[in-house]
Amino acid sequence: MVAALLLCASSFAKEVSTSDEPKKDLKTEIKEYVQHHLKDSHDFSLYSYTNEQHEHVYVGFPLPVILWDDGLKVFSSSKFHHGEELAEVDGTYYKLYHSKIYKTDAEGTINYDESHHPVNEKPIDFSITKSVVMIFITCLLMFFLFRGLAKSYAKNGGIPSGAGRFFEPIILYIRDDIARPNIGEEKYKKYMPYLLSIFFFIWFLNIFGLTPLGVNVTGNIAITFALALLTFLFTNFTGTKDYWKHIFDPLGDTLPWYGKLLLYPILIPIEVLGIFIKPFSLLIRLYANMQAGHIVLMSLIGLMFIFKSWLGSSLSFGLAFAISLIEVLVALLQAYIFTMLSALYFGFASESHAHAEEHEGEIQHL
Amino acid sequence: MEKLIEEFSFGLFFWQTLLFGLLLFLLWKFAWKPILSAVNEREDGIKDALAAAEDAKKEMQNVTADSEKLLKEARAEREALMKDARDMKNKIIEDAKEAANVEADKMIKQAQATIESEKKAAVADIKSQVANLSVDIAEKVIKEQLSNKDKQLKLVDEMLGDIKLN
Numbered sequence: 001m002v003a004a005l006l007l008c009a010s011s012f013a014k015e016v017s018t019s020d021e022p023k024k025d026l027k028t029e030i031k032e033y034v035q036h037h038l039k040d041s042h043d044f045s046l047y048s049y050t051n052e053q054h055e056h057v058y059v060g061f062p063l064p065v066i067l068w069d070d071g072l073k074v075f076s077s078s079k080f081h082h083g084e085e086l087a088e089v090d091g092t093y094y095k096l097y098h099s100k101i102y103k104t105d106a107e108g109t110i111n112y113d114e115s116h117h118p119v120n121e122k123p124i125d126f127s128i129t130k131s132v133v134m135i136f137i138t139c140l141l142m143f144f145l146f147r148g149l150a151k152s153y154a155k156n157g158g159i160p161s162g163a164g165r166f167f168e169p170i171i172l173y174i175r176d177d178i179a180r181p182n183i184g185e186e187k188y189k190k191y192m193p194y195l196l197s198i199f200f201f202i203w204f205l206n207i208f209g210l211t212p213l214g215v216n217v218t219g220n221i222a223i224t225f226a227l228a229l230l231t232f233l234f235t236n237f238t239g240t241k242d243y244w245k246h247i248f249d250p251l252g253d254t255l256p257w258y259g260k261l262l263l264y265p266i267l268i269p270i271e272v273l274g275i276f277i278k279p280f281s282l283l284i285r286l287y288a289n290m291q292a293g294h295i296v297l298m299s300l301i302g303l304m305f306i307f308k309s310w311l312g313s314s315l316s317f318g319l320a321f322a323i324s325l326i327e328v329l330v331a332l333l334q335a336y337i338f339t340m341l342s343a344l345y346f347g348f349a350s351e352s353h354a355h356a357e358e359h360e361g362e363i364q365h366l
Numbered sequence: 367m368e369k370l371i372e373e374f375s376f377g378l379f380f381w382q383t384l385l386f387g388l389l390l391f392l393l394w395k396f397a398w399k400p401i402l403s404a405v406n407e408r409e410d411g412i413k414d415a416l417a418a419a420e421d422a423k424k425e426m427q428n429v430t431a432d433s434e435k436l437l438k439e440a441r442a443e444r445e446a447l448m449k450d451a452r453d454m455k456n457k458i459i460e461d462a463k464e465a466a467n468v469e470a471d472k473m474i475k476q477a478q479a480t481i482e483s484e485k486k487a488a489v490a491d492i493k494s495q496v497a498n499l500s501v502d503i504a505e506k507v508i509k510e511q512l513s514n515k516d517k518q519l520k521l522v523d524e525m526l527g528d529i530k531l532n
Contacts, residue, residue, distance in 0.1 A: 039373070129377070132385070136385060150399075193393065226379050227382075
């Protein structure tokens with residue numbers, strides 16, 4: 001993968017597209033730009049501009065496209081020329097249309113159904129997209145950062161040095177204020193690596209999303225789905241007997257069997273549904289928050305160009321600045337919430353009977 | 367919902383799961399485990415150190431109490447010794463005084479006795495000397511008075527007159 005990245009970086013270049021599509025008005029252009037930004041992309045574009053000849057110039061580097069379509073097909077995304085050209089690999093033609101790759105004929109025709117959805121065949125796309133690159137960078141960063149912190153303990157006699165001084169209190173916070181109270185003293189250790197990893201992973205990616213690179217990774221449903229799926233799997237695979245009893249026999253001994261016969265047909269489906277709704281709420285919450293933040297921020301920045309007056313532009317600049325500060329907070333907050341709720345679900349999953357009583361109230365209002 | 371499903375990219379999901387799984391494993395193995403154990407070790411160390419400090423404080427208090435007790439005992443002992451010494455001093459002085467008095471009395475008595483006997487001797491001596499002297503004088507006077515006949519006769523007369531007087 002590193003080799004592939006290096007290969008791509010070497011072909012880092014300005015690309016000029018010579019499309020002669022009609023000039024759109026500014027509003028639609030901004031709208032499309034925001035829409036485009038929110039999506040994953042097959043090349044790592046840093047910025048683009050339109051030159052005097054009305055040509056779009058993209059500055060960035062292409063990324064490898066990996067398709068599974070009757071065999072593995074790997075080629076550089078520069079072949080697509082940002083969706084303006086067809087990529088021809090081994091006699092089949094592929095077209096990049098709204099950030100998705102479709103199989104087309106030699107002319108690149110895309111057929112639509114009645115609700116304007118493309119009906120062309122889609123190969124399975126394992127491309128190293130912009131998001132994958134950012135995930136990879138975040139993974140590397142996290143690994144070296146925390147490996148360094150771990151090593152600094154040995155070197156420095158149990159006291160962190162450097163950036164670890166900043167991160168250690170956060171790790172301790174997650175342990176003492178998220179894991180311990182929610183999961184319980186005996187079992188929290190098992191979940192700590194996951195909670196720490198997920199917190200820093202989401203936080204770093206959220207922050208990366210706010211940098212001028214603006215990669216909207218955590219605002220992508222596939223990412224949040226993958227994260228929530230892990231929480232779901234961890235919750236249910238570490239579930240104790242009491243956890244399952246709670247789901248299939250929620251009232252326990254408080255109700256005689258004939259009462260249960262009446263209530264349980266309603267209660268058990270609700271409890272079972274709850275197993276899925278909990279992680280689902282996680283994935284939607286993170287996705288929607290990050291997506292919304294990016295839309296608001298990008299729209300406010302777009303407003304600057306629409307107003308084109310010193311008052312309106314500076315006002316929307318001020319607003320965009322304020323919102324981006326809030327977004328920095330939201331970046332941390334969402335990471336915290338995801339971790340906190342994961343810890344809470346793990347707490348349910350690992351509860352032993354004595355523990356179940358204190359959580360009773362919490363389950364009701366969740 | 368339809369938009370969400372449409373947006374879902376299986377490739378991205380695949381890479382995310384793979385990379386995050388790898389990250390989770392590597393961090394667990396190489397970062398979180400050593401970090402958490404180091405932190406735990408440090409916390410245990412702090413706890414132990416605090417407990418040790420508490421123990422040391424208690425020990426210290428015990429020692430202080432002991433030394434205070436010792437000091438008190440020593441002070442009491444010193445007081446007692448001082449009192450004894452004072453008593454002894456007073457007794458010695460008293461005894462000495464008494465002894466001195468007795469001695470002095472004795473000496474005075476001896477002196478008085480000596481003086482008395484000396485005085486008696488002196489008086490006796492004086493008496494004898496006076497007797498001798500008076501005898502001598504009387505001899506001389508008698509010798510002179512009796513040197514001629516007239517005077518002898520006169521003396522006899524006087525004496526006779528005296529006797530008469532007596």
